[in-house]
Amino acid sequence: MKYLICAFFSLALAAEAKIKVVTTTPDIAEVVRAIGQDQVEVQSLLSGSEDPHFAEARPDYILKVNRADIVCAMGLELEIGWLPKVLGKSGNSTVQEGGPGSCFLGKSVTPLDVPKGIIDRSLGDVHAHGNPHFNLDPLKLAEGAQEVVRVLSVAAPSQAPVFQKNYDTFKKSMTDLHAQVAKNLPKVKVMEYHKEFTYFFSSYGLESAGSLEEKPGMPPSAARMAVAAKMAKEQNVKILLASPSAPHKTLERFQELSGVKVVTVPSYVQNKGQANSIEALQKILGKSFE
Incomplete structure (x- = not known):
């Protein structure tokens, strides 16, 4: 009986464990909190005052990613100069690109400024898959948030309907905000x-x-x-x-x-x-x- 009680207590703790999500920017952190609510524990690597093109692969970033269940980024090559290094050095296979804990909001967005023809450095800092700064459009940010729903639902399948409901509420709030502005x-x-x-x-x-x-x-x-x-x-x-x-x-x-x-x-x-x-x-x- 003693062992059964201990086993039950351990399962209860596991059921209450929050999904640990690391984001690249505070914008994404807010999106994840809106959709995951009390199911997630979220921290952003950047504070919002940095230029996310040119951040560094800092040791504390690597440690945070090592401990994460999910890593969410803008994508569309916004963080290409440093995030792959952080992911690679983290030793966390779950959050590598293509893994179950990998989340790039840009995958759900129809981007602007997609370049045509040959792309090389002579053109400047051109992003091959389009302009990555969609966070300043509430409607596009809601598009990108679909990727958050997907990855959270993979991490906690039983909560998928809740995540979808929270997403619907978030999308409406973005639509209302857009109309107000x-x-x-x-x-x-x-x-x-x-x-x-x-x-x-x-x-x-x-x-x-x-x-x-x-x-x-x-x-x-x-x-x-x-x-x-x-x-x-x-x-x-x-x-x-x-x-x-x-x-x-x-x-x-x-x-x-x-x-x-x-x-x-x-x-x-x-x-x-x-x-x-x-x-x-x-x-x-x-x-x-x-």
């Missing part, structure tokens, strides 16, 4: 420093005059600045959005040359500060146009 957003012509606000512009029907970077990931030359400033004036561009990682002197110079309002805003949810949720970030972006 769209209602107050003026339809002006816009630009961006790097193509990380493209999905935001597209989702809300804002006409974009392109990016200040001539090639993704490469600072614009003086000649490019002059051409872009002239074009912005001629096309009556009202605002250029840039993330905090963009070179400030370059942005100041463009504003001087073009007369276009330049606004620096976060492009990811952040653990600290006002942009601490998907909703808060969307509203900050919307207020940039006031």
Whole structure:
């Protein structure tokens, strides 16, 4: 009887164990919490203030991934410079790409800016499968969240209906948020420093005059600045959005040359500060146009 009680207690503890999920960004962490709720324990490797293109394969990242049941990333090569190294060094076979604990939200998203023809480094930081910055479109983020439902359901099949129900609630919240932001957003012509606000512009029907970077990931030359400033004036561009990682002197110079309002805003949810949720970030972006 004593052994039966111990065995039952062990099974009860196992049943209550949470699914350990590691995400690359706080945006994804919020998505996982919304869908997994009390079934998951979630931590993000990045705080939201870093540029996820250029993070490092830090030892603490490797340790967290080693202990994870699931690793969720944006995908579409956003984290290609460092996440494969973290996964490879973690020694955790479950979360390797293609494994049962591997989760790339980009697999469920229809991406923008999919390049055509031959792709090489002379084109800059071009992503072969399309623009990975879909987190700034609530509707696209809801698309990507389908991958979270899938991987959580693999980890806990008995909870699959609950995860699907939670997803339906999350999707509706994203649809409602999109409608709320769209209602107050003026339809002006816009630009961006790097193509990380493209999905935001597209989702809300804002006409974009392109990016200040001539090639993704490469600072614009003086000649490019002059051409872009002239074009912005001629096309009556009202605002250029840039993330905090963009070179400030370059942005100041463009504003001087073009007369276009330049606004620096976060492009990811952040653990600290006002942009601490998907909703808060969307509203900050919307207020940039006031």
